[in-house]
Amino acid sequence: MADGCFFQLNMVPVLTHLPRYLGWDVSQETFYIKSVQNKQTPLARQAGVDQSTLMYLAVFKVVPLKLVGILDINKKAFGSTVVDVILSQGVLAVSHSSKVVKLYSFENIVQKYMTKELVLGEQYEWSGVGGIIGEPPFGIPVNIPISDCLPVLFEVSCFSNGIQIGGHPWHYIFTPNNKKHQGTHHICSLQDGSLAKNGIQDMKCCSLESDWIYFHPDDSGRIIHVGPSVINILKILKTEERHSQSEVVQEFTITAHRVDNAASQVSITSSGRIVKRRFHQLDDDPEQETFRMVEYEDELDLLAVVEVAHREEEGKAHVRIHDNQTGMFLKKVPLVESWDVTYSHELFFDLDTIVHIEQKKNNQFCCHVYKVTCRRPD
Structure with a gap:
């Protein structure tokens, strides 16, 4: 990693790739940097040059900072339809344009293909060129070149290449x-x-934005399913009917505070007759309280739910705090600033501190910090 803003990957010939994405493999322990995709130029295509490598993945340990290795994601090893990869919990997930996701063991890849363990800051010679590993212009050589097809742990055909793994049992x-x-x-x-x-979960939402579902980050194996006005906390249990089959049950539900979403519309015909027509609003109608985010605070075991509604020509939001085990409502924290749903927002919840980062016009960002207090009853 060089100067904190780019990393250089050296092969033969030497290539420099800007990072596109940084993510956690194991939270607070191992992270990875994914390069931009290597697109074949028209000139290279005309010359018949085969650019098999799609992108590079650099994996690091956090404390102390240690390079695990850099591997190339190439079409010879992963197939010609590969479009993207992520690394999570030691599993390399590869997405394909054919709507198939394949999972591989990153540990097995390292054991089989690592050519040499590299140490950041050490002098090294690569293909006749010497330099210091991790510093420009030498960068970091690719020490995990994958040359053949890999054994697949698991694969599934899915819509939009989205798959999540978790729960107890898996x-x-x-x-x-x-x-x-x-x-x-x-x-x-x-x-x-x-x-x-009960494994098919369907919110049956009539909304502009779809619902989302994911495994709970508290390692309980539960599932959080968030819709515009409902949050379902689900649990996976073993069934008594079949030893191998599981059952999805609802543990508790958090609902938005709403009025009846059926509205009336009055029209008058040419003859003067009054006609009342009823219609249903969207589930995420701006005038109604709508869930936008859910965050988990692990030390206090709390859920922070952002609820937004349009009031007086601007979006107003508040953070609802719930007990993570029961869903019991504990406190509401109003946000002073307006919430514009057309721009991106991030919320962080750590002990008694809530941080809201919002995007403004002209690509500007603003950070708001709140302290949550506990008032004693009189």
Whole structure:
């Protein structure tokens, strides 16, 4: 990593790739940097040059900072349809344009293909060129070149290349690659692929933005399913009917504070007759309280839920704090600043501190910090 703003990956010939994405493999322990995609130029295509490498992945340990290795994501090893990769919990997930996601063991890749363990800051010679590892212009050589096809741990065909793995026992959540299943989330056993009882979760939302679902970050194996006005906390249990089958049950629900979303519209015909027509608003109608974010505070075991509604020509938000185990409502923290849903927002919740980072016009950002107090009853 050089100067904190780019890293250089050296092969033959030497290539420099800017980072595109930084993510956690294991939170606070191992992170990875993904390069921009290597697109073949028209000149190289005309010359018949085969550019098999799509991108590079650099993996590091955090404390102390240590290079695990750099691997190339190439079409010879992963297939010609590969479009993207992520690394999570030691699993390399590779997405394909054919709507297939394949999972590989990163540990097995390192053990089989690492040519040499590299140390940041050490002098090294690569293909006749010497330099210091991690410093420009030498950069970091690719020490995990993948030359052949890899054994696949698991693969599934899914809509929009989205798959999540977690739960106790292990399950995965995905949307099948079929138009009739769009908007639904299927929860299946990782062991045999069987669908859990009540494993199809469907909010049946009529909204501009879709609902989202993910495994709870508290390592309880539960699932959080968030819709515009409802948050379901789900749990996976073993069924008594079949030893291998699991059942998805609802542990508790958090609902938005709303009025009746059925509105009346009055019209008068040419004859003077008054006609009342009823219609239903969208589930995420700006005039109604709508859930926008859910954050988890691990030390206090609390959930922070951002609820937004449009009031007096601007969006107003507040943070609802709930007990993570029961869903009991504990406190509401109003946000002073307006909440413009057309721009991006981030919320962080740590002990008694809430941080709201909002994007403004002209790509400017503003940070708001709140301290949550506990008032004693009189």
